Amino acid sequence: MTELFVCQGPDEIPRWRAAFDEARLVTPQQARAQAGSGDGVWVMSNLAGWQGLVSLLAARGATVKVLSYMPSSREALRAMNAGARGYGHALSAPELLRQMALVTRHQGIWVPPELLAQVMGGAYRALGGESQHQDETLSGLTDRERAVALAVAEGQSNKEVARRLEITERTVKAHLGAIFRKLGVRDRLQLILRLSQREAV
Amino acid sequence: MTELFVCQGPDEIPRWRAAFDEARLVTPQQARAQAGSGDGVWVMSNLAGWQGLVSLLAARGATVKVLSYMPSSREALRAMNAGARGYGHALSAPELLRQMALVTRHQGIWVPPELLAQVMGGAYRALGGESQHQDETLSGLTDRERAVALAVAEGQSNKEVARRLEITERTVKAHLGAIFRKLGVRDRLQLILRLSQREAV
DNA sequence: AGGAATATTGTACTGTTGGGCAGGGCAGCG
DNA sequence: CGCTGCCCTGCCCAACAGTACAATATTCCT
Known part of the structure; x- marks a missing residue:
């Protein structure tokens, strides 16, 4: 060498x-x-x-x-x-x-x-300051909701999340609904932006 | 050991x-x-x-x-x-x-x-370095495509982008289709993750 | 025992998204 | 004058996303 x-x-x-x-x-x-x-x-x-x-x-x-x-x-x-x-x-x-x-x-x-x-x-x-904030953002969620939120934050579709967590797509939607309500966002786009801390207009 | x-x-x-x-x-x-x-x-x-x-x-x-x-x-x-x-x-x-x-x-x-x-x-x-990555990613796009990509990256819906750029929703979709093809991503979620170059595992 | 929270799933509905197909107009170039 | 690239649009359709209105099961707390 x-x-x-x-x-x-x-x-x-x-x-x-x-x-x-x-x-x-x-x-x-x-x-x-x-x-x-x-x-x-x-x-x-x-x-x-x-x-x-x-x-x-x-x-x-x-x-x-x-x-x-x-x-x-x-x-x-x-x-x-x-x-x-x-x-x-x-x-x-x-x-x-x-x-x-x-x-x-x-x-x-x-x-x-x-x-x-x-x-x-x-x-x-x-990035650490952000991740601190991310923890805060996710701390109000249940374990299951957090798992869904993180998967969605990676860009996965409902179907993919369902496969990963071994639940139905309907359940993923149920968790997502709770996440949107708790975090005050309107859809997965805003969720991603929230979790990656970018300026949500 | x-x-x-x-x-x-x-x-x-x-x-x-x-x-x-x-x-x-x-x-x-x-x-x-x-x-x-x-x-x-x-x-x-x-x-x-x-x-x-x-x-x-x-x-x-x-x-x-x-x-x-x-x-x-x-x-x-x-x-x-x-x-x-x-x-x-x-x-x-x-x-x-x-x-x-x-x-x-x-x-x-x-x-x-x-x-x-x-x-x-x-x-x-x-530590104060310049981020060039985003520019590189967008450099292959036309002016209009870049405008759409940036708006979408802020979490805007097709309808909102259409209003902002004063074009129809169909045209936004057309530009988006070209963006997806050029950047090799499958949807706006992946586009956002690409542009904010984070977690996408 | 009863209530509250969590997790799971179903049916049905509305809206969004992505894209195929088909066309317009405009600018630059050989 | 064709050709090409960019921009814009219409109609239509399949897939996906989000939600309303349910039901069932488990766990934990009072």
Whole structure:
């Protein structure tokens, strides 16, 4: 399994070769031309347009990791959003680099432990606040009604919900009627909007 | 390396034992008493107070993974925020479970690929990044189709959209038909879920 | 025992939705 | 001048959604 390190000339770091026998240093141009599905690619965040490169390579099926001289949670998220599966310090120890490679190769995500809390915290505040609200919204419902509401919120039809919960379509409608009444919405459309917290006009 | 599965009695799943020779099923009480540093623990999200349990075990140094019958990006974020390092479907294949264990044991994070984009997307937008996804989704539509799609995404009925755009209901349907075909969705429900890119599992 | 809440199902009805078929008009392009 | 794409509409129909008016069963509380 070769590991490609995408960087400009002066950025070569001995630890990279120490970490992987088959480490190869390439320019962004070479990476675009060569890297493909299954390759492990490391992209330096000091390259111009590194996010585009990450997106491109990730779309091709490469396992992309981003290395930075000044790691931050913000940059980590940008990397992840571009399709990277790993993010870390460019001067990480060889053992850590190998660990990142192992994790990302197995569909995992790797972020420095000290950034993890911030990254996840940010995500949680964004969606977590909503889910809190979702719990509130659903708390007035019975178990059965909640199950129906969640299934409907996934876009399922009455028939599909009926199959999933092993009840008749009529019963699904009965639960839905109760849900609409309790939540004060007029149909499943508004229910979805309520549960995904978007502006219901 | 033993793997502890925390669940209520009837939730035992044969795949767990198939995945790990040393799998052990325990109750939440037993987990609190036994699990410690270095242990691999799997917590079912249908347990009452599972987030508290995850926090406790994670603080003790256990590697906690959360399993759910209805995975969602929100629940994944809740799990991560509580200190879990992995999140997945309770009925995942044994091989997938082993992969999750491998990744999390090496300081990685594991989230189902289909949820990854949502989780990261949410985190990214939370920290001030731009959301481009919706524009991408709508870019293949004509002006009129886009207007209809956005109105429908607000939960408006065909009749309401018709009034807003000053066209007949039939024309709204015509545009909607084209939208469904272009975006590959089957109805307005799925369209809404696509445009708000949430839970659609 | 009686009431209240929950869960389940039935029949019947109205309204919405999605789409097939069939046509208009308008703008741009070779 | 045809051709194509976009926009608009009519009639009709099958499927789905939501609700009114029921009934039955279980559980939990008074």
